[in-house]
Amino acid sequence: MTTVLALLIFVASYVLIMTEKWNRALVALAGGVLLLMTKVYKWEEAFGFIDWETVALLFSMMVLVSITKKTGIFTFMAIRLAQLVKGRPVPLLAVTAVFTAVGSAFLDNVTTVLLFVPVLLSLIERLQLPAFPYLLTTIFSSNIGGTATLIGDPPNIMIGQAVEHFSFLSFMYHLGPVVVIIFLLTLTFIIMRFGSKLNYNPELARELMNMDAMEHLKVSRLLFQSLSVLVLTIIGFMMHPFIHMDITTIAVSGALLLLFLTDRELDVEHVFQEVEWVTLFFFMGLFMLVGGLETVGVIDELARGMVWISGGDLPITSMVMLWSSGLLSGVVDNIPFVAAMIPVVQELQGYGMMNVDPVWWSLALGACLGGNGTLVGASANVVVAGLAASHNQPISFIKFTLYGFPVLILSLVVSSIYVLLRYLLPFL
Template identity: 45%
Template sequence: MSHEYQVIFATAVFLITYGIIVSEKIHRAVAAFCGAAVVIIAGIVDAEKAVEYVDFNTIGLLIGMMIIVGISRQTGVFEYLAIKAAKQSGGEPVRIMAALGLITAVLSALLDNVTTVLLIVPVTFAIARQLKVNVIPFLIVEILASNIGGTATLIGDPPNIMIGSATKLGFMDFVLNLTPVVVVIYVTTIFILKLIYRKQIIASRESMQKIMSMDENAEIKDQALLKKCITVLVLTVTGFALHQFVHLESSVIALSGAALLLLLTRMDPEHAFHAVEWPVIFFFIGLFVIVGALEEVGVIEAIAHYALQVTGGALLPAGMLILWLSAIASAFVDNIPFVATMIPLIQDMGRLGGIQDLNFLWWSLSLGACLGGNGTIIGASANVVVIGMAEKRGSPISFMGFFKIAFPLMLLSVAISMLYLFMWYVLHTTIAMLITLAFGIVLSLVLGRISKRSGAKDENKTTAGV
């Protein structure tokens, strides 16, 4: 097969696979795995090269965290937190909604947003039944909070895991650069949602009293297991915070934490490994190979050339373009395959444009992809999970019902991100200029002194000669 036909073939496989994923006619893991098989069988990439394109750091991190969370969920600690928050809110629906949103955001930052909503949503239904109010406002808040909270850290959302693994950016890099704007976005979003829903979820005093009589301590099923899980989780998160300093990959930290927890709990590995969402893992593997095929034939590099022409190779316009493109695209298609495509594209833009520091573009991609997932009910995995759970319990959320609330809030969050990124860029550019200027002044003074000393020595030599 000639190179031209390889380009056409690889692009066609990518687009067809993407279309199947969006249509949801076939499970996305099957679609991605079949696409990967096709490009290997067709000879676009050989088997050895295909393995090289798989990011095993991302895979290891996901598996490790899934095992830790899977064991931890057996303790009942997440149900405990939800009921405790509801009681701390005095049983008032709007305050409970905000409290559950906060717990969802924090847990999504420390665990991952899909796991968090799987744990929080069942408790939310129980609380809404006790209050005798519509559960849908609570679910919408939790969907938005999960994606916003997941944006804050390396492990909170799959796009961040992929970006961190590809760029060697650490846990603290994400926390320091993204958490400030995430906090602003979260507070703004919850404030607006409270205004929207405050007259829609009103409960009687009797219903509120039922919430106050719930026993959160009864949800803790195994105190000894809980202590072990909290210990390992704290050690793992600490490891993430320090992994750049101890020179260990984030996947090594996560898998080590999972191994330690398995050792401490003496749990049957076969039972513990059921917590791993293997379809998600194989979806990632297939996706990495398909995008690798695009890299292999030069499609990604060609798009990077075009992007550089559009932005003139300037960092600020490129970052704004990536932010908005990622947000709008991620609202209507799954953000995971989109980010998988964008990562090599940004790397090629840096290489071709001679850009040494690409961090501004990585933060633009992270904010756009993670927050853009809030735009529609199909924008992120957490959204789809919550919608499915709501349908099973007889509380379906329509596409347009979600869209008219979430999409404007998503645009607002991206606008806040744009302002933040602009300030981030100006600040870092100014600091860099000041450092360069200071270095230049110091260098000039040093060279000036050396020159004076050299001139004085020459004068002395001349005087001595006379």
């Protein structure tokens, strides 16, 4: 009976999160509380299921970016990039893609689109260009770029915290090459599809060139402090294997240092108010929901089922994980899926699979790239859609899917070839 209750609560919560009728953090936390009320587990067990390292890492990055954006550096960079290509539509599309991908790799994709999309919408409105190609490019690039690093996409953060020997550099080394290939192919597809529809207006471009980007940049001590600490934190991530300090400690240290340095200029309470608490509480509720499945043994059964399907064969298991995570993440938010799959992969080692690293990389690729499949496939997609709607540029779910699904299939095909050639060839 307990197993049925845990499954019903998990599925019901999942469906409500997908429909977005209620706030997803509220739904996830309500599901966790229902598991407590039905005595699936106790409070001390519920807190044990929450991955506090992931929550602390996300919180720290939010604090760092919240302070840094007050300097106007991100708006300044966006305007300068548009001026660099002289307001030409196709180069602007390419610059948008590169800026979003790089930002998503080193800041996380949700934060990047929150900072960049309002500026982008203002620029394309000024140039009288259609918004959809640029918004589509932003979403695709944020999910692809976020795949490359440990902090780029929430699924990677969760995987990185679950596997001790995975470092910041590990993700760049293992996922970076295929991400670059997929990014270039996707950008080529978008330019071929929309390039001819983006008309260049020399007069409007001249107005853009006359804009003073420095007006948006607040050159002050805060600018140098925030940029210095942000860069030091990212360097710390890269040096993680050598300094023997976990990335959460590095991120928390960076956030605290910047808060101390800017205490006189900024109110700490105001900085904390700008943290995306909804996202953090969503993660907490999610971990509690998955903990319920783990308690009643559903996770163990999923692991057994995967071993049974693959016959314990590593290449088959990796391909099953890549395609199932990719296709399912295209339909539902990838965060709940990865939260459910992490304990499954961990259980595989108990069934004789000693080297499950290819399975982890398959999960990361499938979940992050799968977010491009539909408008609800990743948190960044939902954020961009919301920002676009608030600027009277709504994105249709069906219209997005017509472009997103082909990009998803292309990404999974390229990822399959990459995983097979790099990790699985000796096992075939």
